[in-house]
Amino acid sequence: MRTEPTLTRLDRIFARLDREPVRPVLDVPRMTRHRVVLFGATLTFYLTIVLAVVTTSWLVRFDWQAMLFRPYQQWSGIHAFLDYWVVLGQRGPTAVMVAAWLGWRCWRQHTLRPLLAFGAALLLLNVTVGAVKYGLGRSGPHYATEVGSNEMWHWFQAGSDIFPSGHTANAVVTWGILAYLATSPRARRWLSALSAVLSLSVGLTTVYLGTHWLSDVLLGWAAGLLILLALPWFEPLIARAEARLLDLRDRWLAGARRTAPQAAPVPAEAPAVLTPCTVAEEEAAPVRETLSPSAARTTRAPVYLAPGPHSTRAERTPVTSAGSRRPPHPDRLPRGPASTARPVTGG
Numbered sequence: 001m002r003t004e005p006t007l008t009r010l011d012r013i014f015a016r017l018d019r020e021p022v023r024p025v026l027d028v029p030r031m032t033r034h035r036v037v038l039f040g041a042t043l044t045f046y047l048t049i050v051l052a053v054v055t056t057s058w059l060v061r062f063d064w065q066a067m068l069f070r071p072y073q074q075w076s077g078i079h080a081f082l083d084y085w086v087v088l089g090q091r092g093p094t095a096v097m098v099a100a101w102l103g104w105r106c107w108r109q110h111t112l113r114p115l116l117a118f119g120a121a122l123l124l125l126n127v128t129v130g131a132v133k134y135g136l137g138r139s140g141p142h143y144a145t146e147v148g149s150n151e152m153w154h155w156f157q158a159g160s161d162i163f164p165s166g167h168t169a170n171a172v173v174t175w176g177i178l179a180y181l182a183t184s185p186r187a188r189r190w191l192s193a194l195s196a197v198l199s200l201s202v203g204l205t206t207v208y209l210g211t212h213w214l215s216d217v218l219l220g221w222a223a224g225l226l227i228l229l230a231l232p233w234f235e236p237l238i239a240r241a242e243a244r245l246l247d248l249r250d251r252w253l254a255g256a257r258r259t260a261p262q263a264a265p266v267p268a269e270a271p272a273v274l275t276p277c278t279v280a281e282e283e284a285a286p287v288r289e290t291l292s293p294s295a296a297r298t299t300r301a302p303v304y305l306a307p308g309p310h311s312t313r314a315e316r317t318p319v320t321s322a323g324s325r326r327p328p329h330p331d332r333l334p335r336g337p338a339s340t341a342r343p344v345t346g347g
Contacts, residue, residue, distance in 0.1 A: 028113075029180065031232040039229040046222040053138070053163070053215050056150045063213040064148060067141045071208040082205045089167030089202035094174040095122065105181070112242045118177050120234050124227045125173050129166060132223070138163035141210050165212045165220030168203035172224025175199065180228055199224065 029035075052059040072079055087093055102114040139151040143159035154160040175198050179191035203217030 028235055029232045030235075035229055035232065039226065042222055042225050042229060046219065046226060049215055049219045049222065050132075050136075053150050053219075054136075054152060056148075059215050060150045061148065063215050066207060066214050067144075067210065070210070072210060075208075079209075082208055086167065086202060086205045086209065088175075088198060089171040089206075091122075091166070091170045091174075094170065098174050098177065101178070102181070112245060113238060114181050116238045116241055117181060117231065117235075120238055121173050121177055121227055121231060124230070124234075125169060125224070128227065129164060129169050129220070129223050132164060132219075133161040133166070136163050137161070138213075138216075140216075141213060162212055163216050163219060164223050165203055165206060165216040167206050167212070168199055168217050168220030169224040169227075171195075171199035171202040172221055173227050176224065176228045180231060 049059070099115065099118065102118050105114045106112055134155070137153050137155040137157075137160045139145070139154045139157055140159045140162040143154075143157065144151050152163075172195065175195035176192070179188050179195055182188040182191055199221055200217075203212070203221060206212040207214050207217060
């Protein structure tokens with residue numbers, strides 16, 4: 001008797017991915033000429049912002065004017081709301097929300113590409129933005145030391161990793177990946193506009209709260225856009241990673257099936273051996289079937305008696321020797337053939 005191995009939740013998920021023999025062909029963005037032009041223009045804008053801050057140009061003076069204006073004091077009524085709105089740019093909560101949505105997309109489309117593309121985008125974000133942050137070492141408005149300076153090269157001071165804005169770049173990548181993975185041109189346009197509004201509003205919120213310069217927001221917006229525009233170059237690597245993961249999954253499932261415990265086979269029944277008692281019982285079976293239940297109970301021998309014919313009590317051989325069965329006693333007088341007369345009391 002063969003039993004099927006018990007499937008775990010992970011097995012059911014991968015079985016869902018392989019339910020269709022041929023996965024649907026998805027619209028994978030290509031590195032077209034239009035995208036190359038946009039990438040070049042964004043990269044030029046990125047380098048221009050860095051050069052303007054390093055040379056302490058008019059952009060740095062504008063940063064100081066916006067900071068000294070203190071927007072959080074001018075419009076204090078929206079401070080509580082913007083404290084929550086800025087969470088849309090934090091990497092932890094937004095990554096969890098978007099990963100949950102993309103996981104559902106993987107389930108429906110029977111592919112791992114959405115999650116792999118999102119992971120590749122976050123990896124590029126951490127590497128590129130983190131390298132520039134710690135390489136330039138610019139201090140934030142709360143840690144500024146000299147009015148009018150660009151606050152650069154402060155590598156060993158607190159708060160010297162704010163250029164470019166991580167909130168803004170993360171908002172561009174996290175919400176922009178939904179537009180990048182959209183399945184229709186209309187959905188891609190709407191999601192692109194929505195991600196642009198969200199990322200710019202999150203960046204301006206950091207300027208309002210005084211945690212970033214305005215130039216930090218502009219550079220963070222350009223850094224996130226560069227990652228989204230460069231993702232088609234990594235699509236072949238994402239496809240190879242997906243094929244590799246599915247191949248490892250198949251090998252793991254094959255090994256699990258080989259090592260699964262099989263049920264022991266049921267042994268065949270041994271042929272019945274007929275004995276004289278068995279033959280006698282089979283011959284008496286029709287007789288027992290014709291009797292009523294009460295008659296069967298009366299004719300059935302007690303279970304404590306040995307099988308075979310039984311003799312009556314009178315016919316049995318005494319167990320002890322002839323005579324009295326009571327054991328001898330030294331004080332007991334032997335019983336004679338005739339008893340003597342008892343004396344009369346008082347005579």
